[in-house]
Amino acid sequence: MRIDQWRCVACGNCLAVCPVGAIHIDPGVGRAVINEDACVECYNCFRGMSKEHLFPPMVRAIRRVAKAFRFRFDPEPDICPTDAIVPTELGWPRVVRRAFSDPVVEHAATGIHGRGTEEVKTNDVTHRVGEGETGFVVEFGRPGVGVRFHEIQRMTRALAELGVEFEKKNPVTSMMSDPKRGEIREDVLNEKILSAIVEFKTTLERVPELLGRIEEVAEGLSTVVALGVSTRCDSAGQSRLPDLLAGEGYTAFRGKTNLGLGRTPPAGSVDPRGGSAS
Amino acid sequence: MTNTLHRYGDAESFRDDFIVFAMPTRGVNDADCVEKLRTFLRLALKHHPVNLGDARKGGLYQPTPRLNPSAHWRRQEPLRTDEILERIDGPTTVSAVFDNRQDLVAFIEELKAADLGLSINISGLRDEANRCCQQAGITRHSVEYSLGFRGQMDRLPERPVLELSTMCGHGMISANFAKKMMDWVKEGRRTPAEAARSAARFCVCGVFNMTRAQRILERARHGNP
Structure with a gap:
């Protein structure tokens, strides 16, 4: 991403909009500029702000007059008045930043937008996490801190040492050169992204051991780690996981509940119920 | 897409926050999902959602590509719900946000009867979601629990800012913007409703809860008592 220096009027609206604080006003030129190393290519400044397409010299003249008289104009905070934010073509490996930071981009590895994971949201159809098993979602960089892949690798290496097998249909796993050792390909290690999720599953019995190790590694990282665990309920809608978590001192009052309404259509069939319920 | 799992706040702060979403599974039941996804949103609209959207094409509140300067x-x-429905053109995740349990239960009961065959999830307080399932005659299939944040917690902003900004789990509502909106409400430069709308436009999935946001902003006005 870049800011067109002729179009920018240094209104400063985009500064607060950037999730990682990568935009500032350069006092030397009086324009907003993006710190390329800090930018995660999330496109929030470009896509999220409304645009007015005003003539930049006119806006600058008005701003100069207002400033001279100490007038404070109270503009809308989510507008770029001159459409000054311009996407740039991203080559490898920088394109990885966008794939992991822009939620509307579909991950090539999974075909899913956002962070590219289905977790247990479709467990009623995929049966990925069974009874007696626990799915882990370990998320890095969220909220608003960001993370580089070499930090994620510290965690994946530690988990691999414990014999963890990473979820194959996961964007981070697709970046690994050696999933068995938790090694991430070298050319992306220094790329900064907004967030990424490492996924794996294990037996319920191993949950305390793995949570302990994740906490240990997370303490040594320079980013934040958001932790989620999931399980398949029994025929009564219950599971042992909440008690196990409580026993380990975790409070887990919030989460996602899969209602089990999804199903696999019979092979070769087209479900006739599409749209019939409206 | 764990975009609603790690909303920040204590249990009390989620009393008016329920997100229901539907998603097909790639390669399994996504072949004829467009009409089903639209049906989900049509049913949701009958139960007073405070936001809704399509994770690929946007929510109720969206930025304007060519804004008239009089907007200042x-x-x-206007909220164009029909456009959201029309724009769905393939597999995606659609969601609806409710601020009370009655509307949530009524919607879930209708969804069950509609039998869309898509995976349906409720994101919110786990016990409330379970009660809702029981009321609708549904046995929950799987549950994912948020265990919160670890690591360098000192890099996170203050609690009210996190409560507001994490309502877009993709991080599109920056902490700086959330703080700016809180300050503007405090200074009387924007109402909580106006500030919430400005923030909501950055949430591309439409899962930003307008009711909870206004409550957080109103509380911030009074110094978060």
Whole structure:
């Protein structure tokens, strides 16, 4: 991403909009500029702000007059008045930043937008996490801190040492050169992204051991780690996981509940119920 | 897409926050999902959602590509629910946000009867979601629990800012913007409703809860008592 220096009027609206604080006003030129190393290519400044397409010299003249008289104009905070934010073509490996930071981009590895994971949201159809098993979602960089892949690798290496097998249909796993050792390909290690999720599953019995190790590694990282665990309920809608978590001192009052309404259509069939319920 | 799992706040702060979403599974039941996804949103609209959207094409509140400058004084952007429905053109995740349990239960009961065959999830307080399932005669299939944040917690902003900004789990509502909106409400430069709308436009999935946001902003006005 870049800011067109002729179009920018240094209104400063985009500064607060950037999730990682990568935009500032350069006092030397009086324009907003993006710190390329800090930018995660999330496109929030470009896509999220409304645009007015005003003539930049006119806006600058008005701003100069207002400033001279100490007038404070109270503009809308989510507008770029001159459409000054311009996407740039991203080559490898920088394109990885966008794939992991822009939620509307579909991950090539999974075909899913956002962070590219289905977790247990479709467990009623995929049966990925069974009874007696626990799915882990370990998320890095969220909220608003960001993370580089070499930090994620510290965690994946530690988990691999414990014999963890990473979820194959996961964007981070697709970046690994050696999933068995938790090694991430070298050319992306220094790329900064907004967030990424490492996924794996294990037996319920191993949950305390793995949570302990994740906490240990997370303490040594320079980013934040958001932790989620999931399980398949029994025929009564219950599971042992909440008690196990409580026993380990975790409070887990919030989460996602899969209602089990999804199903696999019979092979070769087209479900006739599409749209019939409206 | 764990975009609603790690909303920040204590249990009390989620009393008016329920997100229901539907998603097909790639390669399994996504072949004829477009009409089903639209049906989900049509049913949701009958139960007073405070936001809804399509994770690929946007929510109720969206930025305007060509805004008239008069918007600085009088910003009126009608909510075009029909456009959200029309824009669905393939597999995606659709969601609806409710601010009370009654509407949530009524919606879930209708969804069950509609039998869309898509995976349906409720994101919110786990016990409330379970009670809702029981009321609708549903046995929950799987549950994912948020265990919160670890690591360098000192890099996170203060609690009210996190409560507001994490309502877009993709991080599109920056902490700086959330703080700016809180300050503007405090200074009387924007109402909580106006500030919530400005923030909501950055949430591309439409899962930003307008009711909870206004409550957080109103509380921030009074110094978060």
